[in-house]
Amino acid sequence: MVSGISLKELAAELNLAPSTVSRALNDSYEISEQTKKRVLSMAEKLNYHPNPFARSLRENKSKTIAVIIPERINNFFAQVMDGIESITQEHGYHLLVYSTHEDLEKEKKIVNLLLNGRADAIVMSISSQTSDISHLKKLYDRGLPILFFDRICSEIPTTKFITNDFQSTLEATRHLIQQGCKRPAFLMLSEDISITKERHRGFLAALKEAGIEHNPAFSKVCCQKEETNIEILTELLSRADRPDGILASVEKLALASYHAAKKLKMRIPGELKVISFSNMGIAGLLNPSLTTIIQPACTIGEECAKILIKKLTKPNQPDLPNEVITIPSKLIIRESTLAE
Amino acid sequence: MVSGISLKELAAELNLAPSTVSRALNDSYEISEQTKKRVLSMAEKLNYHPNPFARSLRENKSKTIAVIIPERINNFFAQVMDGIESITQEHGYHLLVYSTHEDLEKEKKIVNLLLNGRADAIVMSISSQTSDISHLKKLYDRGLPILFFDRICSEIPTTKFITNDFQSTLEATRHLIQQGCKRPAFLMLSEDISITKERHRGFLAALKEAGIEHNPAFSKVCCQKEETNIEILTELLSRADRPDGILASVEKLALASYHAAKKLKMRIPGELKVISFSNMGIAGLLNPSLTTIIQPACTIGEECAKILIKKLTKPNQPDLPNEVITIPSKLIIRESTLAE
DNA sequence: TATAATTTCGAAAACGTTTGCGTATTTCTT
DNA sequence: AAGAAATACGCAAACGTTTTCGAAATTATA
Numbered sequence: 083m084v085s086g087i088s089l090k091e092l093a094a095e096l097n098l099a100p101s102t103v104s105r106a107l108n109d110s111y112e113i114s115e116q117t118k119k120r121v122l123s124m125a126e127k128l129n130y131h132p133n134p135f136a137r138s139l140r141e142n143k144s145k146t147i148a149v150i151i152p153e154r155i156n157n158f159f160a161q162v163m164d165g166i167e168s169i170t171q172e173h174g175y176h177l178l179v180y181s182t183h184e185d186l187e188k189e190k191k192i193v194n195l196l197l198n199g200r201a202d203a204i205v206m207s208i209s210s211q212t213s214d215i216s217h218l219k220k221l222y223d224r225g226l227p228i229l230f231f232d233r234i235c236s237e238i239p240t241t242k243f244i245t246n247d248f249q250s251t252l253e254a255t256r257h258l259i260q261q262g263c264k265r266p267a268f269l270m271l272s273e274d275i276s277i278t279k280e281r282h283r284g285f286l287a288a289l290k291e292a293g294i295e296h297n298p299a300f301s302k303v304c305c306q307k308e309e310t311n312i313e314i315l316t317e318l319l320s321r322a323d324r325p326d327g328i329l330a331s332v333e334k335l336a337l338a339s340y341h342a343a344k345k346l347k348m349r350i351p352g353e354l355k356v357i358s359f360s361n362m363g364i365a366g367l368l369n370p371s372l373t374t375i376i377q378p379a380c381t382i383g384e385e386c387a388k389i390l391i392k393k394l395t396k397p398n399q400p401d402l403p404n405e406v407i408t409i410p411s412k413l414i415i416r417e418s419t420l421a422e
Numbered sequence: 423m424v425s426g427i428s429l430k431e432l433a434a435e436l437n438l439a440p441s442t443v444s445r446a447l448n449d450s451y452e453i454s455e456q457t458k459k460r461v462l463s464m465a466e467k468l469n470y471h472p473n474p475f476a477r478s479l480r481e482n483k484s485k486t487i488a489v490i491i492p493e494r495i496n497n498f499f500a501q502v503m504d505g506i507e508s509i510t511q512e513h514g515y516h517l518l519v520y521s522t523h524e525d526l527e528k529e530k531k532i533v534n535l536l537l538n539g540r541a542d543a544i545v546m547s548i549s550s551q552t553s554d555i556s557h558l559k560k561l562y563d564r565g566l567p568i569l570f571f572d573r574i575c576s577e578i579p580t581t582k583f584i585t586n587d588f589q590s591t592l593e594a595t596r597h598l599i600q601q602g603c604k605r606p607a608f609l610m611l612s613e614d615i616s617i618t619k620e621r622h623r624g625f626l627a628a629l630k631e632a633g634i635e636h637n638p639a640f641s642k643v644c645c646q647k648e649e650t651n652i653e654i655l656t657e658l659l660s661r662a663d664r665p666d667g668i669l670a671s672v673e674k675l676a677l678a679s680y681h682a683a684k685k686l687k688m689r690i691p692g693e694l695k696v697i698s699f700s701n702m703g704i705a706g707l708l709n710p711s712l713t714t715i716i717q718p719a720c721t722i723g724e725e726c727a728k729i730l731i732k733k734l735t736k737p738n739q740p741d742l743p744n745e746v747i748t749i750p751s752k753l754i755i756r757e758s759t760l761a762e
Numbered sequence: 763t764a765t766a767a768t769t770t771c772g773a774a775a776a777c778g779t780t781t782g783c784g785t786a787t788t789t790c791t792t
Numbered sequence: 793a794a795g796a797a798a799t800a801c802g803c804a805a806a807c808g809t810t811t812t813c814g815a816a817a818t819t820a821t822a
Contacts, residue, residue, distance in 0.1 A: 112770065141810075154494075155504070197469075477778080479809085
């Protein structure tokens with residue numbers, strides 16, 4: 083009922099063998115043009131649609147790619163998804179999408195779900211809580227092509243896409259200092275993941291370069307809960323020696339900073355300058371407009387998909403090379419970092 | 423290689439028949455506790471994972487639900503997705519996600535892709551360009567459970583989730599008028615789709631109620647391109663008898679209004695009041711903060727998923743009833759509609 | 763014209779599950 | 793103790809494809 087007519091039934095209708103019909107539908111050279119026409123038109127007439135599971139079972143591939151992201155309500159990841167889909171859709175691939183909500187346990191469950199071959203490949207960005215990577219190792223050992231982006235897992239030897247985190251944070255921090263910041267703070271979701279480390283490194287390098295001694299308490303690890311983050315930041319900004327600038331390594335932390343500043347009636351950029359990694363389209367409409375480091379999200383998605391499609395569709399492709407591909411971010415200066 | 427050991431091989435390893443192993447793994451009453459243990463532990467040891475396609479083929483169901491949305495970079499749809507996933511994941515269902523990018527042709531292609539049973543059910547919000555619905559009819563006729571939310575398709579007799587669009591728009595428009603608006607405008611993406619009609623109806627009702635004569639030119643159909651929308655709005659706001667209030671039926675149109683106002687150096691809310699349907703978390707941080715009608719996105723997603731799961735997992739379930747379920751939106755008043 | 767080559771198609775196995783049915787062994791009746 | 797019932801498992805078919813191999817029928821070759 084739900085599943086329509088089968089190839090076998092279609093063949094019976096045509097007085098042909100299933101094998102012949104299959105070949106005709108797949109445009110095999112072994113079938114005469116005449117019967118091809120006949121088969122095609124009958125298939126059309128009877129509304130035949132090949133069963134994807136029978137095909138997957140036989141071919142041992144699913145024409146499906148799984149994408150695992152830490153959260154959906156985030157412009158960066160949404161844009162990456164769009165980029166991936168734009169390429170995969172052209173090649174008839176389907177997208178299985180999972181969100182970990184930055185939760186390691188959820189990530190493990192999802193990854194285990196993919197151990198059975200449901201997807202031909204995986205592209206993912208690990209959660210900020212992912213320190214143990216045994217589940218990813220298991221996936222890799224199974225031979226499934228994995229591709230990481232942004233939040234990459236260095237221990238797995240495969241292709242990874244990132245932006246120039248060190249360099250862009252370096253420049254962003256330089257910009258803060260140039261605009262008059264003496265005591266910038268760095269906000270992150272976790273100390274463990276790769277990009278945070280890189281960004282932090284870039285931040286510290288800029289401070290050192292400028293001869294600013296860094297207060298370790300100004301490298302702040304935040305969490306998922308917005309309210310908690312606002313509390314953390316309110317406290318940080320209430321100190322006597324409070325920071326006068328903030329570099330948020332994640333969009334949501336910039337917003338928490340705005341909220342905290344609002345709560346404390348602290349003027350941005352007058353008393354506090356803020357800059358953030360973010361792909362928000364409306365950064366320019368915030369009060370004040372937010373200086374951002376924009377990541378080439380769509381391009382990252384497209385490039386991931388291209389590599390995967392190549393690997394999956396061309397025969398005898400080698401494993402994904404163990405390399406890190408860097409695509410530069412862009413600093414967009416707006417009001418939140420203006421010198422007075 | 424990629425796909426691990428099969429049930430048959432597992433059975434051989436245990437000196438049991440495949441049928442016995444299958445039953446043991448599925449905890450059948452026909453199998454002794456002792457052999458169950460034996461099978462389970464061996465399955466664990468050999469890292470056995472059942473092939474989902476073989477199972478789908480045999481059972482004629484895929485444990486997969488397809489979700490079709492008009493765009494990803496939209497907080498409402500992202501939240502709905504999260505709501506859906508939170509329920510389906512518990513029941514072992516996978517999510518196939520597609521974005522139409524508000525494009526009817528793309529929507530048709532995607533829908534046709536789902537005609538073959540790849541998904542057990544579909545939950546979707548149609549594109550703003552969807553006037554012809556033959557593709558949806560085809561899907562429905564195939565017997566596939568479909569569920570619509572927000573952008574619903576009235577012609578298909580199935581369950582639909584919406585918010586109280588008429589009522590909330592009525593109240594929002596009343597609010598605009600109360601705050602002093604004499605000539606409010608209504609912005610939409612399309613005249614064709616259901617919710618736009620409802621919202622427009624609510625808008626007009628409030629005007630009538632207040633004895634305001636409506637200028638048809640103030641019911642403006644916009645498009646997908648942000649730049650074009652800004653131009654349209656700039657033009658609208660430059661008229662001698664320009665609107666003094668805007669009700670945007672879609673988030674992106676509110677932002678375009680902000681941009682246009684900025685361009686014209688028009689003060690919000692002083693010279694122009696703005697209110698919008700939107701689930702942006704940061705509406706409160708805009709300049710000025712944006713009065714919004716928040717839709718219960720997460721709840722909508724959860725309810726959709728619950729109904730679907732019930733239909734798919736319980737035996738002998740009736741077809742999804744042809745009814746429209748309404749979940750109320752909430753008006754959050756912020757600065758953008760403050761009277762002077 | 764006889765043979766080889768080509769074209770066109772069919773039979774059957776295989777992918778990895780689940781399940782109806784049959785059967786051997788054990789346990790329960792009286 | 794002999795038959796009935798319950799327990800525990802195996803055989804084989806089925807789901808809908810694709811593909812290997814083989815075999816007709818047609819055409820080209822010598």
